[in-house]
Amino acid sequence: MPIVQADALRGFITDIFEASGASREEAAIVGNHLVEANLMGHDSHGIVRTLGYIQQTKDGGLVPAAPIEVIGGKGAAAVVDVNWNFGQVGATRAMEIAIERAREHGLGAAVCRNCGHIGRIGAYGQMAAAAGMIGIACVNNPGTTGLVAPFGGAKGRMGTNPFTFTIPTDNPDEPFVLDFATSVAAEGKVRVARNKGVEMPDDYLIDSNGNPTNNPADLYQNESGERGALLPFGGVVGYKAYGLAVAVEALSGALSGSGTAGGDRAGGNGVFMLAIDIPAFTERGEFDELFGGLEDHVTQPPFREGQEVLTAGEPERRRMAQRLADGIDVDEETWRQVCEGGALVGVAPLEV
Amino acid sequence: MPIVQADALRGFITDIFEASGASREEAAIVGNHLVEANLMGHDSHGIVRTLGYIQQTKDGGLVPAAPIEVIGGKGAAAVVDVNWNFGQVGATRAMEIAIERAREHGLGAAVCRNCGHIGRIGAYGQMAAAAGMIGIACVNNPGTTGLVAPFGGAKGRMGTNPFTFTIPTDNPDEPFVLDFATSVAAEGKVRVARNKGVEMPDDYLIDSNGNPTNNPADLYQNESGERGALLPFGGVVGYKAYGLAVAVEALSGALSGSGTAGGDRAGGNGVFMLAIDIPAFTERGEFDELFGGLEDHVTQPPFREGQEVLTAGEPERRRMAQRLADGIDVDEETWRQVCEGGALVGVAPLEV
Numbered sequence: 001m002p003i004v005q006a007d008a009l010r011g012f013i014t015d016i017f018e019a020s021g022a023s024r025e026e027a028a029i030v031g032n033h034l035v036e037a038n039l040m041g042h043d044s045h046g047i048v049r050t051l052g053y054i055q056q057t058k059d060g061g062l063v064p065a066a067p068i069e070v071i072g073g074k075g076a077a078a079v080v081d082v083n084w085n086f087g088q089v090g091a092t093r094a095m096e097i098a099i100e101r102a103r104e105h106g107l108g109a110a111v112c113r114n115c116g117h118i119g120r121i122g123a124y125g126q127m128a129a130a131a132g133m134i135g136i137a138c139v140n141n142p143g144t145t146g147l148v149a150p151f152g153g154a155k156g157r158m159g160t161n162p163f164t165f166t167i168p169t170d171n172p173d174e175p176f177v178l179d180f181a182t183s184v185a186a187e188g189k190v191r192v193a194r195n196k197g198v199e200m201p202d203d204y205l206i207d208s209n210g211n212p213t214n215n216p217a218d219l220y221q222n223e224s225g226e227r228g229a230l231l232p233f234g235g236v237v238g239y240k241a242y243g244l245a246v247a248v249e250a251l252s253g254a255l256s257g258s259g260t261a262g263g264d265r266a267g268g269n270g271v272f273m274l275a276i277d278i279p280a281f282t283e284r285g286e287f288d289e290l291f292g293g294l295e296d297h298v299t300q301p302p303f304r305e306g307q308e309v310l311t312a313g314e315p316e317r318r319r320m321a322q323r324l325a326d327g328i329d330v331d332e333e334t335w336r337q338v339c340e341g342g343a344l345v346g347v348a349p350l351e352v
Numbered sequence: 353m354p355i356v357q358a359d360a361l362r363g364f365i366t367d368i369f370e371a372s373g374a375s376r377e378e379a380a381i382v383g384n385h386l387v388e389a390n391l392m393g394h395d396s397h398g399i400v401r402t403l404g405y406i407q408q409t410k411d412g413g414l415v416p417a418a419p420i421e422v423i424g425g426k427g428a429a430a431v432v433d434v435n436w437n438f439g440q441v442g443a444t445r446a447m448e449i450a451i452e453r454a455r456e457h458g459l460g461a462a463v464c465r466n467c468g469h470i471g472r473i474g475a476y477g478q479m480a481a482a483a484g485m486i487g488i489a490c491v492n493n494p495g496t497t498g499l500v501a502p503f504g505g506a507k508g509r510m511g512t513n514p515f516t517f518t519i520p521t522d523n524p525d526e527p528f529v530l531d532f533a534t535s536v537a538a539e540g541k542v543r544v545a546r547n548k549g550v551e552m553p554d555d556y557l558i559d560s561n562g563n564p565t566n567n568p569a570d571l572y573q574n575e576s577g578e579r580g581a582l583l584p585f586g587g588v589v590g591y592k593a594y595g596l597a598v599a600v601e602a603l604s605g606a607l608s609g610s611g612t613a614g615g616d617r618a619g620g621n622g623v624f625m626l627a628i629d630i631p632a633f634t635e636r637g638e639f640d641e642l643f644g645g646l647e648d649h650v651t652q653p654p655f656r657e658g659q660e661v662l663t664a665g666e667p668e669r670r671r672m673a674q675r676l677a678d679g680i681d682v683d684e685e686t687w688r689q690v691c692e693g694g695a696l697v698g699v700a701p702l703e704v
Contacts, residue, residue: 073632075459107457152662153654157650201588235586243532250643250646253646254634255486260646262649274459282431290611291605293614298510302562303505304505304558307504309505310504
């Protein structure tokens with residue numbers, strides 16, 4: 001299995017996106033984003049996406065170097081047309097705009113339309129935290145016919161519709177970064193279980209008839225062309241996460257004009273980003289004292305047997321420290337695909 | 353069991369709060385809020401609160417007719433000091449301010465400090481929806497030492513920290529109103545189960561040693577003075593709702609200056625309210641078309657056996673139609689307490 005150092009990998013992936021037509025700066029936004037996801041242990045949002053993005057630049061689904069324009073909005077609100085530039089480039093610009101607006105008005109929000117896949121949503125919350133702001137963001141899949149079932153439904157209807165809530169703390173290296181799918185898991189986890197031949201836990205999946213199943217293969221198309229669905233998280237109270245997924249459709253899909261699940265407008269991600277400037281409400285020192293006290297309060301012992309209480313973002317920081325030191329282990333198939341993406345735009349494979 | 357008509361009940365409860373020192377208008381805000389909660393079937397947030405509020409006016413915890421002042425903020429952001437007026441009065445004013453700010457800036461947010469118990473949080477989201485805006489709000493319990501355990505923790509550390517996400521639709525009578533505790537259930541459900549002598553489902557409770565339990569009595573103080581805790585919702589992925597509960601502490605507790613769980617500043621509710629003005633982003637007709645299409649998409653059949661897919665707010669509208677027609681059934685003990693609250697301020701019992 002290839003072990004790749006983060007610095008070398010960032011350069012390699014950036015080279016690929018630059019060769020696809022992006023400026024060095026915009027290529028680095030995509031490359032750094034994908035490698036950071038791997039460093040954090042979220043491999044499903046990492047360099048495994050490279051080939052797909054490059055294929056989209058070939059078929060016109062993505063347009064490297066397309067201009068990113070503010071086409072609407074008012075005061076604290078901005079509508080950003082990404083014109084099918086890379087999602088990471090558009091979403092990064094959108095959060096920058098939300099932060100600028102928040103600096104002026106106390107709050108700022110930006111929505112994106114015509115925007116590619118933006119990757120790991122927590123990354124944009126981290127931008128707000130780095131600017132001393134609270135970040136809230138969510139993303140939908142316009143036009144999807146469904147991977148995740150609504151509570152009580154027998155068929156998938158929406159995407160995994162993730163949310164981030166990111167809070168700065170008195171330590172700039174340790175923001176609170178909550179980043180979660182409103183489904184019980186991402187599709188990637190089910191795919192891994194299927195490939196390993198292991199069962200899924202209860203309350204994750206239904207089969208194509210809407211019955212509970214532990215068989216990961218039931219999520220995928222069967223011989224009759226039907227497939228199962230992931231459930232919203234929460235089990236018997238899954239109506240809560242189902243409701244959150246619908247709220248994501250309103251904020252990211254309808255408010256942005258990108259489109260909602262099941263609709264005609266399809267492709268990429270609908271995006272909603274919100275930045276909240278803490279000093280507009282209260283002194284930063286007071287905020288840090290109150291929120292720091294809360295983090296100490298909730299993470300103190302006693303813990304349940306074999307468990308501990310972490311703050312959101314801590315598992316990712318632990319994994320990142322390890323992968324920065326030891327290198328990133330990339331499976332053979334993912335590495336083959338990354339190099340195939342490079343070959344499509346004339347970039348020679350990185351020696352590993 | 354007393355059956356009370358909504359109109360008569362509103363008048364009676366309003367009379368009680370007026371007699372406690374509130375203006376007729378502010379008393380009606382509290383009375384109407386509590387009765388609406390009963391109409392919707394959320395009895396735990398309804399008239400059962402009357403006696404407690406009245407007792408607080410006697411011991412100084414609540415100050416009827418106290419001035420509600422904007423003491424800080426900037427642009428789209430406002431800090432509201434409720435000066436211990438009733439929480440419903442303060443939170444209603446705060447959402448009005450958030451809506452005014454959003455009308456001007458596209459977004460508006462208000463936080464409340466020195467604010468009593470605000471009741472059912474969805475009510476404030478409904479105000480935003482009635483103004484044609486998306487409403488997001490959450491509330492914490494400053495200083496609480498804990499009812500709900502963090503994910504992995506053996507002891508309760510936070511309150512039930514509820515959130516609302518409210519979306520207007522093309523039918524003003526049918527907004528999307530998501531209103532959920534980040535815990536698996538409100539404490540009231542456990543109390544009811546204990547009183548009935550029935551078990552709780554799995555993944556709701558831990559006992560005072562942090563072990564899973566189905567016995568509702570384990571939530572409450574035992575002979576050694578220890579108690580169990582409610583869990584965040586989500587079971588094995590309960591870290592998601594635990595994270596949301598922490599985000600509520602940041603928004604409602606720290607940003608407002610009210611205080612966070614486990615801290616020195618205690619009492620009442622910390623409140624965060626956000627209004628998002630749709631026309632600042634996109635035409636209302638287009639928004640309604642996209643969001644209406646989504647609601648049709650997710651609520652269509654097929655359903656899981658014995659279930660259906662509802663939109664958030666629909667169960668409450670069904671219950672409200674029934675209770676408006678048939679009257680509100682109030683249990684004897686609750687009715688006795690309501691009348692006791694009236695007696696404390698010299699209001700004669702309503703004949704039922």
